[in-house]
Amino acid sequence: MLKRLINLFLLLPMACIDPYEVTVPDGQQLLTVEGLIHTGPGPHAITLTRSDTYGSVFEGLIRPVTGATVVVRDDEGRITFLAEGQDSRGSYFTPVGFQAEIGKSYTLQIQTADERVYTSLPERVESVPEIEDIGVKTVTIPVEGEIIPRSGVQLISEINDPADQNNFYFWRLSPVVHVLEARPDLFTDREFRTSAPKDCCSVCYRTESTGNQSLFIAQDDNFNGLNTRIPAAFIEDNGLRFVNTLRVDLKQYAISQEAFRFLRLVKQQAEISGSIFDPPPATIRGNMISLDNPDEVVLGYFMAAGESTRRIYISKADLTFQQNAGIIPDDCRTVSGASVNPPFDWNP
Amino acid sequence: MRRLLSLGIFLMLLAGWACTEEEDATVVVATEEVVFVSGEKIRVLGRLITNQPISASDHGFQLSTSEDFSSPILVSLGIKEGPGRFIGETAGLAINQRYFVRAFASVDGVELVGETIEIQTLSPVIESYEPTFAKAGEEIIIQGRNLPDGTRVFFGNQEATVLQNLFESRLRVRIPEAAGEPLVKVRVQIQDQVLEFGQAFEYQSGKYTLLGQFPEGQRIYGNVFFDNQSGFFVGLGTRRLDAGYYQGFQRLDPQSGTWTPVSFPAESRVGAFATSNYLGGGVIEIDREVFDFKRDFWRIDGSTFTQLPNLPTNSLNSLAFELNGELFLAGGEGVGTRTVWRYSPNAQSWATQSPAPIDISNSLAWFTKGNKAYFIASDSAIWEYTPASDSWRILTFYPGSLGNGYGMAQVVGDKVYIGLYRRVEQVWELDFNTLAWKAKNFIPGLPQSINAGYFTFEGQIYILRAPEESIAGILPMELYRFDPNGI
Incomplete structure (x- = not known):
């Protein structure tokens, strides 16, 4: 009898367990600053957005910060006002003639429409070595479950690193221009589903922004003062870009140590793969400060850098592996960014 | 033994506690x-x-x-x-x-x-300012560096109001009243340091002085006016609201400012023409839009009128000017809007010239300079007529409003002052050497005023302004003196 009672009492606590509700606070709408001014021709862009809650379902929208007064100030007090783009709200552009000067320090100052004032820490513009040459290397990336791997072209920057300074490199790509081949003779009328070959046009020149598939940065700890070759960019082969010739400008920047540290942390966070060896996710502090509340978290980084650039034309013969050529059964001019006329300075 | 063991353990515990040190805060x-x-x-x-x-x-x-x-x-x-x-x-x-x-x-x-x-700390620097020409009360923008709050701006000795200081680099400044000089240096004072722009600021100038009224408070319309060595003559035409024709002229002595009546030995009329030496044409309106054209033609000598042979054509609202001692009669009704007649006083003969490329009447502002005549056409083009070659060409374009026509154009040295069209209070200065235009101050008084006459004396322009005929009230014609460079 006593044994049965004990068993009964043991069951009672289990019935008293309450479900625990986890309350996750909403993410703050933080000002996010992204911008780079450099010694190359402008205009240079500073983009302001407000972050929002990120989740497994749609939570919020990253909104541009419009109507702000954005200026860049050098260490002599010279102010350059940036104008907000008409077609790209939240992006602010320097005047066309503006170019940063090597040796000067620049700060970004922002006054938002609600009268909040932000400033960056000073960023000094360092000189940058020229890109001596650009190497091309075909890279394949196996894809699980696919026979044909992803592939593309890795650009390798050859530089003579100066020995007398500690250099931090960052590379970006200009929009690429490539020959786009189409098959207008294969055009099919979608309404009647009949063949309706077009006379024009089978060859166009398409301009598109490919971005850089990752952040390409380097510091000269291991090659200070030496001639070296560093992977600087990657352009994915989508079956259209490398069927003939592709042109791209590789831009090499000398950034500050603090900017390099920021980009390296961003790169680490962006390349988290879920392994136990990944760094824990964390907020990466940039160089922007709120003057109204120094403890306010402002995301992003304002960079000022020296720039050198070099152009390369990549022929399909330069690739050791190519994706199957994509077929556009239409006039090539229907593809966005495509024109039958080559750029005025097209000179492969 | 057991007690000793317990005591030992107790003492060891005490000893451990005693060894715990507090870490100092750094x-x-x-x-x-x-x-x-x-x-x-x-x-x-x-x-x-x-x-x-x-x-x-x-x-x-x-x-x-x-x-x-x-x-x-x-x-x-x-x-x-x-x-x-x-x-x-x-x-x-x-x-x-x-x-x-x-x-x-x-x-x-x-x-x-x-x-x-x-x-x-940095040194302040001034870089530029614009506009460099404006009038008091308007704003200029000064560009510079390290211009702190408390920066003061002076136009000559007049301190301006700094309306906004944007990022210590862009000052928005209200232009103070002028202190008598149209050209002043702009100075920026930061603490004890004074910086001065090399380029002087120019005030929009033009000073109007009300001298008096037309005698007897009369308002006349469709009148003629001219000036010669005897003074400035205004007369003929009709009194306001068909109150009869105004007989004769009033002559102004610009030095004394007195008006003197001058009789005219013929009927009064409207729409006549007059120059310093000739007068003629015009009509007497018998009924509504029914005219009795007057072809009598007179030579003016001071304040006396001598009749010459009649005009070869009717003339109403024509435009007359003298070049090289000859009279030119152009446009209007009777003459023809594109017809130009030339009168040679020696032969007392009239001859037509080549047709004008524009329609001409006395509603156009015009002036003569250097033995050439200039007309501001209805499309703002300024046409130059050269009598020696009997040719026309466009010189430049007038930047102001033509309003409802009947503007003024007067020459002072190398500058020409054009404006005061009907319902327009604006005057523009044309530099004849550079063909550059510059706005002058607006004329005061009733905006709905028209020009009853104007002439130039000793570098200053005298303007007789009459309220439009439809404006009721005791509003006599007013005489203004316009100093183009006055502030």
Whole structure:
């Protein structure tokens, strides 16, 4: 009898367990600053957005910060006002003639429409070595479950690193221009589903922004003062870009140590793969400060850098592996960014 | 034995407790970075670093011109609970001066200071301003660097109001009243330093002085006016609202400012033409739009009129001018809007010239200069007529409003003053050497006024203004003197 009672009492606590509700606070709408001014021709862009809650379902929208007064100030007090783009709200552009000067320090100052004032820490513009040459290397990336791997072209920057300074490199790509081949003779009328070959046009020149598939940065700890070759960019082969010739400008920047540290942390966070060896996710502090509340978290980084650039034309013969050529059964001019006329300075 | 063991264990425990040492809190104040330096303002970052909860009774920055921080400027940010970054800002520093700055925090009565950073405040620089020509009350923008709050701007000796100072680099300034000079230097004063622009600012000029009224408070319309060595003549035409024709003329002596009646030995009329030496044409309106054209033609000698042979054509609202001692009669009704007649006084003969490329009547503003005549056409083109070659060409374009026509054009030296069209109070100056235009001040008085006459005497323009005929009330014609360069 006593044994049965004990068993009964043991069951009672289990019935008293309450479900625990986890309350996750909403993410703050933080000002996010992204911008780079450099010694190359402008205009240079500073983009302001407000972050929002990120989740497994749609939570919020990253909104541009419009109507702000954005200026860049050098260490002599010279102010350059940036104008907000008409077609790209939240992006602010320097005047066309503006170019940063090597040796000067620049700060970004922002006054938002609600009268909040932000400033960056000073960023000094360092000189940058020229890109001596650009190497091309075909890279394949196996894809699980696919026979044909992803592939593309890795650009390798050859530089003579100066020995007398500690250099931090960052590379970006200009929009690429490539020959786009189409098959207008294969055009099919979608309404009647009949063949309706077009006379024009089978060859166009398409301009598109490919971005850089990752952040390409380097510091000269291991090659200070030496001639070296560093992977600087990657352009994915989508079956259209490398069927003939592709042109791209590789831009090499000398950034500050603090900017390099920021980009390296961003790169680490962006390349988290879920392994136990990944760094824990964390907020990466940039160089922007709120003057109204120094403890306010402002995301992003304002960079000022020296720039050198070099152009390369990549022929399909330069690739050791190519994706199957994509077929556009239409006039090539229907593809966005495509024109039958080559750029005025097209000179492969 | 057991008791001894227990005692031993107890003593060992006591000994362990006694060995626990309290770790001292480490508190560091860091002067992190100077994020902003201008002419008289700095902004500094500091940080309070500690591994313990902390409460600072005060924190901030110290500034001094000496490295030992004797008599420092204190930027106090008050109580700070817990570690973290702080930012301090101060203004009112001396321009182009070396300072030392360090962060501080007062914790438990102890003042902790950070490392010292040396800074140099910047020198103010002025770069440009625009516009360089405007009138008092308007705004100019001054571009420069390190122009702090409290920057003063002067136009000559007149201090302007600084409406906005944007990022210490762009001053929006209201232009003060002029102090008698149209050209003044713009100076910017920052503390004791005065910077001056090389290019002088030019006030929009043009001073109008009301001299008096037309005699007997009369308002006449469709009148003629001319000037010669005897004075300025205004007359003929009709009184307001069909109150009869105005007989004869009134002559103004511009030096004494007195009006004297002058009789005309013929019927009064409207729409006649007149130059310094000739008068003729016009009509008497018998009924509505029914005219009796007058073809009588007169030579003017001072205040006397001598009749000449009649005109070869009717003339109503024609435009007349003299070049090389000859009279030219152009446009209007009767003559024909594109017809030009030339009268040779020696032969007392009339001859037609080549047709004008524009429609002409006395509603056009016109002037003569250098034996050429100029007409401001209805499309704002200024046509130049050269009698020697009997040719026409466009000289330039008038930038102002043509209103409802009947504007004024007067020549003073190498400048021509054009404007005062009906319902337009504006006058423009044309520099004949550069063909550059410059706006002049608006004429005061009733905006719905028309020009009853104008002439130039000793570099100043005299303008007789009459309210439009439809304007009721006791509003006599007013005589203004316009000094083009007056302020």
